[in-house]
Amino acid sequence: MRIVLIAITAICLCVAWNCASDPPLPSETDTLKLITEGVWFRMGERENGHCNNVVIDVGEGLLVVDANFPSGAQALMEDIKQVTTKPVSYVFDTHHHGDHAYANAVWTRAGATTLAHVGVAEEMKRYEPARWQQTAQNREDVAAVGEDTVQPPQKTFSQVPHVLEGASRRVEFHHFGWAHTRGDGMVYLPDEKILCTGDAIVNGPFNYTGDGNTGNWPDVVGKALELGFETILPGHGSSGGREVAEGQRQFMQEINTAVEKAFEDKTPLEDLVTLEDGAGVATTVELSDEVGNWVGNRFAEQVRVRFAELAEGKPHGEILGGP
Numbered sequence: 001m002r003i004v005l006i007a008i009t010a011i012c013l014c015v016a017w018n019c020a021s022d023p024p025l026p027s028e029t030d031t032l033k034l035i036t037e038g039v040w041f042r043m044g045e046r047e048n049g050h051c052n053n054v055v056i057d058v059g060e061g062l063l064v065v066d067a068n069f070p071s072g073a074q075a076l077m078e079d080i081k082q083v084t085t086k087p088v089s090y091v092f093d094t095h096h097h098g099d100h101a102y103a104n105a106v107w108t109r110a111g112a113t114t115l116a117h118v119g120v121a122e123e124m125k126r127y128e129p130a131r132w133q134q135t136a137q138n139r140e141d142v143a144a145v146g147e148d149t150v151q152p153p154q155k156t157f158s159q160v161p162h163v164l165e166g167a168s169r170r171v172e173f174h175h176f177g178w179a180h181t182r183g184d185g186m187v188y189l190p191d192e193k194i195l196c197t198g199d200a201i202v203n204g205p206f207n208y209t210g211d212g213n214t215g216n217w218p219d220v221v222g223k224a225l226e227l228g229f230e231t232i233l234p235g236h237g238s239s240g241g242r243e244v245a246e247g248q249r250q251f252m253q254e255i256n257t258a259v260e261k262a263f264e265d266k267t268p269l270e271d272l273v274t275l276e277d278g279a280g281v282a283t284t285v286e287l288s289d290e291v292g293n294w295v296g297n298r299f300a301e302q303v304r305v306r307f308a309e310l311a312e313g314k315p316h317g318e319i320l321g322g323p
């Protein structure tokens, strides 16, 4: 009996010792980078169409910025488990695009609450279920969700800033108007001076203007710049400082200035943009070297979109999606 008791005691001590000596979780992984305590940034795999994600520890749980595509959400879930045992309580959709919102159902099934500006839900009504069904034909991860359309955000807000007072930090959700989409939301951490911008501010040649309002875009970025942020965590491209927002604003301003002048001079679209199947593939417009970071293979189409806004007298998103 005594030997058995000693053996049991030894096993208990051993288990307790092992528990106590579990190595602490790493502060970050190769893909989930620590920005400041309790705030991580994950750059999406471009080859899989993923957007970037931000993970914010709000005390009682985690806030994830952007649902991503389902495969991006799965990758993020695996990364999160490496650095914290806290659950994902909230997922904020910065806008309605598939690479930012199509995993909404994946997150809510895992226990999170999805949240967005009311404009995100309204954009989904305009463009879905057509885009979801089109995407599900080409993406296994979207088809595997087993839904006929995107799951809209469970909670929406229209008053801004919408504030989440977490046990460990304050989070502000902003909407400065229509740039990339009618629902563009940004997440601001005022104490840490970190701004998560979605696709209204990107770091590189990633601007998609189809659902956008290029004419209004510089104004939206200008309002964001009034926040005293020091760090930008964008929807695509690497993290940076205020220069990312300043460059994004200047890029849109230069497109607007060049196309507005051509429009006033009655330059025909064909002299500005080479079209293929109605889309811009080359352009005579040249921008300054300062905004070279944002000029890529979508540039001619961005010029065409701004021209169409002037010709039709309304934002391109209204030409594409209706009022």
Ligand SMILES: [Zn+2]
Residues within 6 Å of the ligand: 095, 097, 100, 180, 199, 208
């Ligand atoms: Zn987008």
